[in-house]
Amino acid sequence: MLSEVLSDLIQIRVKPDRTGVVTDGVKHSMNPFCEIAVEEAVRLKEKKLLKEVIAVSCGPAQCQETIRTALAMGADRGIHVEVPPAEAERLGPLQVARVLAKLAEKEKVDLVLLGKQAIDDDCNQTGQMTAGFLDWPQGTFASQVTVEGDKLKVEREIDGGLETLRLKLPAVVTADLRLNEPRYATLPNIMVSAWLVGTEGLGVASTLQVQCPLVVGCEEGRIHGRSCAKEAVTWSFG
Amino acid sequence: MKMANSLRGEVLNLYKNLLYLGRDYPKGADYFKRRLKNVFLKNKDVKNPEKIKELIAQGEFVMKELEALYFLRKYRAMKQRYYSNTNKTT
Numbered sequence: 001m002l003s004e005v006l007s008d009l010i011q012i013r014v015k016p017d018r019t020g021v022v023t024d025g026v027k028h029s030m031n032p033f034c035e036i037a038v039e040e041a042v043r044l045k046e047k048k049l050l051k052e053v054i055a056v057s058c059g060p061a062q063c064q065e066t067i068r069t070a071l072a073m074g075a076d077r078g079i080h081v082e083v084p085p086a087e088a089e090r091l092g093p094l095q096v097a098r099v100l101a102k103l104a105e106k107e108k109v110d111l112v113l114l115g116k117q118a119i120d121d122d123c124n125q126t127g128q129m130t131a132g133f134l135d136w137p138q139g140t141f142a143s144q145v146t147v148e149g150d151k152l153k154v155e156r157e158i159d160g161g162l163e164t165l166r167l168k169l170p171a172v173v174t175a176d177l178r179l180n181e182p183r184y185a186t187l188p189n190i191m192v193s194a195w196l197v198g199t200e201g202l203g204v205a206s207t208l209q210v211q212c213p214l215v216v217g218c219e220e221g222r223i224h225g226r227s228c229a230k231e232a233v234t235w236s237f238g
Numbered sequence: 239m240k241m242a243n244s245l246r247g248e249v250l251n252l253y254k255n256l257l258y259l260g261r262d263y264p265k266g267a268d269y270f271k272r273r274l275k276n277v278f279l280k281n282k283d284v285k286n287p288e289k290i291k292e293l294i295a296q297g298e299f300v301m302k303e304l305e306a307l308y309f310l311r312k313y314r315a316m317k318q319r320y321y322s323n324t325n326k327t328t
Contacts, residue, residue: 032316119319177316184305187258188251 001100001112001130002038002057003031004066005120030066032182033115035073037175039182040145041113042074049147050111052076056103058096060085071193072185079103092121097129104134109170111152116141116174127174137167141176245290252297253278259304264311 005028030038044050055070057063058081067078081099083091104112112134117124131138139145139154143162146153152167157176167173253274260270284290 032312119316177313177320181309181313184259184308187255190258 001096001114001126002034002055002063002066002070003115003118003120004028004057004059004063005031005118028062028065030069031115031118031120033117033119033175033177034066035115035182036177036179037113037115037173038070038073038075039180040142040173040175041111042183043180044111044145044147045074045076054079054107054109056081056100058091058099059083060088068190068193069185072189073183093123093125093129096126097133100126100130101133104130104170111170112136112172114172114174116176127172131172134170134172136171137165138172138174139165139167140174142173143176143178145173145179245287245294248294249278249290252294252301255301256297256304259301259308262308263304264307 038053038055041050041053045053053075054077055067055075056079057067060083064078064080067075067080071078081103100112100114103109112127112130114127114130116127118126127140128138139152139156141157142154143157144153144155148166150169152169152171152173154165154167154173156163156165157178256274257271260274261267263270281293284293
């Protein structure tokens with residue numbers, strides 16, 4: 001699961017009307033922790049412990065760049081869950097977790113890898129919520145992931161030091177900084193992945209239409225939740 | 239510009255790759271682009287295929303250095319932002 005965030009290289013500027021941060025026209029890139037997650041997935045595939053790596057991103061059209069980068073790093077398929085730009089601002093961990101949970105069941109995946117948190121909202125919730133929706137075991141803040149038979153051994157970074165867990169698959173793992181060193185997506189790979197997305201279109205990176213459930217709004221620092229009764233996640237292949 | 243055709247392709251690829259990598263250069267993309275162009279132009283009359291291969295290897299080394307630089311920069315930024323209370327060795 002990939003998050004597209006404001007690049008960590010740029011200087012953040014607050015919008016003049018103080019409603020947020022300037023994001024238009026500002027350089028976006030893949031969340032650093034998500035890069036680490038993708039790298040881990042690709043490494044597991046290279047060790048022949050995984051069959052296929054699917055990169056997923058929820059958001060407006062510019063998310064496709066992030067998916068392309070993941071494909072360039074070695075992912076096999078990309079899925080872009082398209083969210084109209086108006087809704088995208090209200091997209092939070094809860095909605096993303098719902099989407100991920102549905103997708104994980106649909107694609108029958110054994111392992112969901114995410115970055116531990118996004119560097120723009122610092123929520124650190126998506127992975128945990130996804131595990132909750134799926135009722136799967138979770139290994140968060142992972143600094144090492146190994147496969148032991150049909151179980152996953154996850155070494156976690158916790159306040160007191162390190163904790164080792166053994167999880168039954170399928171499971172959710174969130175990546176911490178020291179899990180690995182992500183490879184750089186070089187130009188030839190990016191160009192190949194652009195070609196893949198371009199020609200195969202729906203085959204490689206299928207865009208699903210999602211009716212985003214509006215659950216949380218934020219006004220002047222206060223957060224109020226709206227009733228979930230209206231939420232409906234509908235899918236149609238676009 | 240270059241004698242051997244296959245090497246020309248390699249050199250062009252190297253240039254394109256370096257240009258792509260230079261976009262995030264700390265001192266600025268323009269600075270990098272200018273230096274890159276100058277270096278390539280300086281060597282444009284090299285005809286010996288062995289020497290060309292050597293220069294290509296040098297270029298690929300620079301590519302690896304840039305990748306390492308970017309990784310370290312990102313790692314250090316994340317470490318500084320999220321792990322400020324641990325010992326500051328890196």
